[in-house]
Amino acid sequence: MTAVAVWDHQPDADELLQARLARGWTPTASMLKAGDRILGHASCLPMLKTLS
Numbered sequence: 001m002t003a004v005a006v007w008d009h010q011p012d013a014d015e016l017l018q019a020r021l022a023r024g025w026t027p028t029a030s031m032l033k034a035g036d037r038i039l040g041h042a043s044c045l046p047m048l049k050t051l052s
Contacts, residue, residue, distance in 0.1 A: 013041045021045075 011019070027042035037043070 017041055017045070 007015075027038045027040075027045075029036035030039050038045075
């Protein structure tokens with residue numbers, strides 16, 4: 001497999017997350033004892049604070 005770089009710089013976590021969201025990606029909640037939660041960097045999204 002050959003990888004093709006699409007960034008002219010090394011993207012940070014926010015840039016990668018925004019690029020995923022722009023392509024229609026949505027985070028999947030993990031089922032925890034305390035209830036469903038969005039984990040990882042995606043949990044930083046303000047729109048998901050009410051869902052997690």
